[in-house]
Amino acid sequence: MILLTPDEMGAADRLAAESGIDSYGLMVKAGYAVAASALKHFATVRRAIVLAGPGNNGGDGYVVARALAESGMDVAIHALGDPDKLKGDARTARFECPIEPQSLEAYLPQAGDLVIDALFGAGLARPLSGAVTALIEAIGRKGVPVLAVDLPSGLSGATGAPLGAAFHATRTVTFMAPKPGHYLLPGRDLCGVLEVADIGIPMRIVRAAQGGKLSVNSPALWRAALPHSAAGAHKFSRGHLGVFSGPAGKTGAARLSAMAGIRCGAGLVTLAVPASAEAEVAAHQTAIMQRRLDEADDLRDWLADRRLSAFVIGPGFGADARAREFVQALAERPTVIDADGISAFAEAPDELFVTLGRFAPHCVLTPHQGEFSRLFPDIAADDDCGKVEKARAASARAHAVVLYKGADTVIAAPDGRAAINANAPPWLATAGSGDVLAGIIGGLLAQGMEAFEAACAGAFLHGEAGSRAGEGLTAEDLPGHLPPLSAFS
Numbered sequence: 001m002i003l004l005t006p007d008e009m010g011a012a013d014r015l016a017a018e019s020g021i022d023s024y025g026l027m028v029k030a031g032y033a034v035a036a037s038a039l040k041h042f043a044t045v046r047r048a049i050v051l052a053g054p055g056n057n058g059g060d061g062y063v064v065a066r067a068l069a070e071s072g073m074d075v076a077i078h079a080l081g082d083p084d085k086l087k088g089d090a091r092t093a094r095f096e097c098p099i100e101p102q103s104l105e106a107y108l109p110q111a112g113d114l115v116i117d118a119l120f121g122a123g124l125a126r127p128l129s130g131a132v133t134a135l136i137e138a139i140g141r142k143g144v145p146v147l148a149v150d151l152p153s154g155l156s157g158a159t160g161a162p163l164g165a166a167f168h169a170t171r172t173v174t175f176m177a178p179k180p181g182h183y184l185l186p187g188r189d190l191c192g193v194l195e196v197a198d199i200g201i202p203m204r205i206v207r208a209a210q211g212g213k214l215s216v217n218s219p220a221l222w223r224a225a226l227p228h229s230a231a232g233a234h235k236f237s238r239g240h241l242g243v244f245s246g247p248a249g250k251t252g253a254a255r256l257s258a259m260a261g262i263r264c265g266a267g268l269v270t271l272a273v274p275a276s277a278e279a280e281v282a283a284h285q286t287a288i289m290q291r292r293l294d295e296a297d298d299l300r301d302w303l304a305d306r307r308l309s310a311f312v313i314g315p316g317f318g319a320d321a322r323a324r325e326f327v328q329a330l331a332e333r334p335t336v337i338d339a340d341g342i343s344a345f346a347e348a349p350d351e352l353f354v355t356l357g358r359f360a361p362h363c364v365l366t367p368h369q370g371e372f373s374r375l376f377p378d379i380a381a382d383d384d385c386g387k388v389e390k391a392r393a394a395s396a397r398a399h400a401v402v403l404y405k406g407a408d409t410v411i412a413a414p415d416g417r418a419a420i421n422a423n424a425p426p427w428l429a430t431a432g433s434g435d436v437l438a439g440i441i442g443g444l445l446a447q448g449m450e451a452f453e454a455a456c457a458g459a460f461l462h463g464e465a466g467s468r469a470g471e472g473l474t475a476e477d478l479p480g481h482l483p484p485l486s487a488f489s
């Protein structure tokens with residue numbers, strides 16, 4: 001599913017107009033789609049209150065009011081600003097609507113109302129005024145449901161962050177394609193249930209405006225890149241994943257990664273274990289192999305085996321000089337660099353970026369918010385930038401795929417491709433869950449998937465496993481609930 005930024009949506013609008021499509025016709029379709037949603041999902045409300053803004057979002061609102069009145073609903077319009085100053089399609093919509101607008105101040109929220117929020121959509125340019133903010137609070141206090149047109153007013157469609165106050169909608173109807181702000185937090189929560197209405201802009205125009213670089217993560221993005229298990233495959237043809245364990249007492253994280261890697265199809269998985277932890281790891285593993293590995297020299301010997309096709313380093317490893325040395329040696333092969341593998345470079349992130357820059361972008365960095373801030377402090381602190389732009393900037397700087405974790409995980413590649421993951425249930429946020437994700441991605445890399453596709457598929461499979469395991473899961477449950485890759489091919 002493609003995503004359009006508000007600017008790209010504006011471009012689609014312009015291209016549609018240039019191809020002869022009537023823009024007022026689009027507004028009418030948009031308004032009727034919202035009215036249909038109101039009638040279907042809020043059938044029991046006593047009256048609909050349309051809050052109409054000064055631009056085309058307000059224009060949509062006048063169409064909604066007309067459509068609802070035609071269907072027999074009791075409708076009132078409260079306009080922000082002087083309706084006589086409306087221009088273009090919004091002005092036409094206002095004069096085709098039989099209901100005379102009242103002032104915004106005249107609206108007193110009442111139980112039984114449905115608010116249609118048509119104040120601002122893609123054109124929001126600054127934080128909402130004090131009067132609008134007070135009205136949002138009054139509507140919230142009364143528990144009046146809100147149906148948002150395109151976006152809850154106050155929310156940036158580009159970043160998913162409110163510019164100040166914003167409506168908290170029950171449902172949102174947007175047009176042609178969702179925007180990043182519908183999926184990035186807190187926008188996703190502020191939108192409520194999202195509907196995407198087709199208002200008749202041809203998809204070829206939508207695609208031309210979009211450029212194909214940002215999407216919602218779904219199997220369509222990576223299905224073709226999944227490893228196929230041929231009948232004659234043997235374990236080495238399905239890849240060999242190496243996972244680095246921490247010292248005694250800290251081996252659990254790497255063991256979780258290793259188990260996830262073998263469950264998602266790596267032919268062989270070996271845990272590389274320091275001497276202090278050999279007995280501990282051996283007591284836990286059966287299908288996973290084990291190799292003693294203490295120093296960087298041991299690692300260089302091991303790397304002589306070219307059949308080792310991918311690595312995971314970081315979970316429970318220790319964020320120290322040894323971690324830096326290991327990551328620098330591993331960067332020549334596809335490697336997931338997680339947790340301590342990231343934090344080890346907090347004092348000298350450029351050392352990591354220079355190392356990664358010497359190779360093709362075949363490594364995946366998987367920071368959560370804290371780790372992201374350690375490695376990319378300036379990008380993390382840029383409040384004008386949404387999570388997609390942050391992940392993209394980080395990926396370009398690091399010369400690696402960056403999977404920026406959270407409830408709204410974003411995956412970005414150095415070439416600008418990006419995806420927002422949307423299938424993770426909230427109970428996936430449990431200790432060790434990130435270690436499992438690193439192992440899944442490692443397992444896919446080991447089987448020959450490219451880094452961006454492996455990271456996207458990994459995040460999606462992790463979310464699926466979380467849903468299948470259900471609320472109350474622990475990280476140990478996740479590998480056993482991974483769906484088979486064949487379910488997606």
Ligand SMILES: NC(=O)C1=CN([C@@H]2O[C@H](COP(=O)(O)OP(=O)(O)OC[C@H]3O[C@@H](n4cnc5c(N)ncnc54)[C@H](OP(=O)(O)O)[C@@H]3O)[C@@H](O)[C@H]2O)[C@@H](O)CC1
Pocket residue numbers: 009010012013026027028030053054055056057058059060119120121122123124125126127128129149150151175199
């Ligand atoms: N694209 C398409 O194909 C289609 C788009 N459609 C619809 O058009 C919508 C976009 O319309 P839009 O561009 O007119 O922007 P919109 O959100 O109405 O706001 C702009 C106005 O608000 C003002 N303003 C901004 N911030 C403000 C603030 N904080 N406080 C006060 N004022 C503020 C701003 O004023 P200015 O900044 O110029 O002073 C300007 O007057 C889109 O969301 C969708 O619903 C549909 O009809 C279907 C086809």
Ligand SMILES: Nc1ncnc2c1ncn2[C@@H]1O[C@H](COP(=O)(O)OP(=O)(O)O)[C@@H](O)[C@H]1O
Pocket residue numbers: 368405406407409424425426427428429430431432433434435436437462
């Ligand atoms: N609220 C949430 N909803 C869904 N998934 C979440 C949420 N919060 C975190 N996650 C996911 O849970 C995992 C947690 O990983 P991480 O922060 O590394 O924790 P740990 O180090 O304990 O494994 C990540 O995949 C992250 O995207």
Ligand SMILES: [K+]
Pocket residue numbers: 057117118119120121148149150151152153
């Ligand atoms: K709106």
